[in-house]
Amino acid sequence: MTRPVEEVWRREAPHVLGALVRRHGDFDACEDALQEAMLDATVQWQRDGVPAQPRGWLVRVASRRLVDRWRSESAQADRELRVAAADVGAGEVEDVDATLDLLLLCAHPALSAASQVALALRAVGGLTTEQVAAGFLVPPATMGQRISRAKATLREAGARFGEVAAAERTARLSAVRYVLYLVLNEGYAASGGDRLVDVSLTDEAVRLCRLLHERVPQDDETAGLLALALLTTARTPARTDASGDLVRLADQDRALWDRERIAEGVALLEEALPRGRVGRFQLEASIAAVHAEAASAADTDWQQVAVLYAMLDRVAPSPAVTLSRAVAVGMSEGPLAGLALTDPLLEDRSMRRHHRLPAVRAHLLEMAGRREEAALAYATAAALATSIPEQRYLNSRASSSSRPTPVPVARRSRARDTT
Structure with a gap:
């Protein structure tokens, strides 16, 4: 997949999947149809160029794929008619950002926490199975099976796309935050390929963290996650040299860091930290703030960083921590x-x-x-x-x-x- 096509795919895939699931209800079939539509796009767009309305193109082609699949299953004739009637043209696609609603669907309580995150990364984050597997430190084959089982579980549970009750949404927030955290990490330090940073992914992670924070402004961990996203991505311009090679933190030109993002991230932390229980994202953001506020690498308060990591190790222990x-x-x-x-x-x-x-x-x-x-x-x-x-x-x-x-x-x- 060429880079322009990949960037359009990343941007549009969640919206297209949301439109398909809203219309047709079957998450598993819709996700498969979207993948098939993207394969068609990879060939046609590279030959003819990306269309003016790629979202409408993808919805239309994916819907046709659904019709083709269900047409071959005679027992599904009634569903075929419903799908065919709902098929839309490029101009009729709703211009609605359904990404968070799709994340909430992936965080359905019928799924285990690991499956919720894996499915959302694949469906919403636009990550490959290999990239998702790298985030979980498991083989790609294992992750592929986990994602397949998660889609089947959603189908069996009768999960539907749409608004989630306030009480249930609160319960699903943890999985949604973790998905956005992993999308941020994958963009900030890509698990594969020739780029250290995937700015399209980090920008999307920041955008979604902002959107989630707007929906739940009093949730301190969501504020901490947005602060973390801002503070870490603020360093992006200094993390690679002109050749695209990695520049370690100690050698980065701190004049290139985005001071507006740093100030915004620190302000979010200063508002959230005094309010109550401090969670993992507030702690990780606090660590990023210590680095961001040090005038030079030599001025870094490593003792404070070590104390914060010890606290994080108690709250959310992991090999990475x-x-x-x-x-x-x-x-x-x-x-x-x-x-x-x-x-x-x-x-x-x-x-x-x-x-x-x-x-x-x-x-x-x-x-x-x-x-x-x-x-x-x-x-x-x-x-x-x-x-x-x-x-x-x-x-x-x-x-x-x-x-x-x-x-x-x-x-x-x-x-x-x-x-």
């Missing part, structure tokens, strides 16, 4: 203390396929002066990484760590003088 905490502890208490936190993860089977564990250990080993071990860990991380910019960065670190540390000229001169 442990790794980030290990870096903060390594910076505040020394690399050996950070390495000790990562040791239990060496026995975690889910982390054996993930590049972040050896990457973090490599960084801490390098800080500790154990350069050969660091080079090996960087090389291991590069072999596991699926993002090309991250592969280049990790291979570069492996190469530089394996080179002998040069002896300062002044020390050599003194040594010659004493012999």
Whole structure:
């Protein structure tokens, strides 16, 4: 899929799926029809160009796919007539943003929390099964089966698209927030491909976080999630160089950071934090704020970051949190203390396929002066990484760590003088 087609797909897919589900009711069949329509679009749009109204084009083609499928099933003749009658042209597509309603459908209580998130990422976030699997640290085949089961469960539960009662919506908010968080993460550090950052995804995550915050302005965790989205994406212009290669946080030009987004994110936190219980997104946003408000990398209050990660580890423990905490502890208490936190993860089977564990250990080993071990860990991380910019960065670190540390000229001169 070319980049222009992919960007249109990302932008329009949730709206098209929402229109289809609103009309036809069968989430599973509608999602399959949308995928088939997009395959048609990939061929036709690359040849003829993207149409003026891509949303209407996709709704029309996907609806025809539904008719074709149900026409072949004689037992579904009555449904075929209903679908055919509801088929629409490009000009009749409702200009309504149904993304949040679609997210709420994916957060149906009949689904497990993991299935809610996986289905929403696939249907609303526009992520591939491989990208969703990477976010959950499971094989793509396992994730494909989980998504298929989730769609079947929705069908069996008779789930319908539309407004959700206020009491039930509150219960579904947690899954919706987590979906937006994973979309943000995938855009901020793409799990694969030749781009480190997918701005179309991060922009969509920020937009949806704003929309959700507008619907539930008193929900502190939603405010925290929006703050996190603003504070992290504020660093986007400085995260890659002119060649698209990764620039680590310590080396970023902070003059390129978006100060308006940082100010907005900090203001949201200052309003939400005093109100009550502090959750994971408020804590992650607070960590991002510490980095954002430091004038330079050297001014970062790593002790405060380590304390915040310790709190986050109690609220929402995960291998990813442990790794980030290990870096903060390594910076505040020394690399050996950070390495000790990562040791239990060496026995975690889910982390054996993930590049972040050896990457973090490599960084801490390098800080500790154990350069050969660091080079090996960087090389291991590069072999596991699926993002090309991250592969280049990790291979570069492996190469530089394996080179002998040069002896300062002044020390050599003194040594010659004493012999």
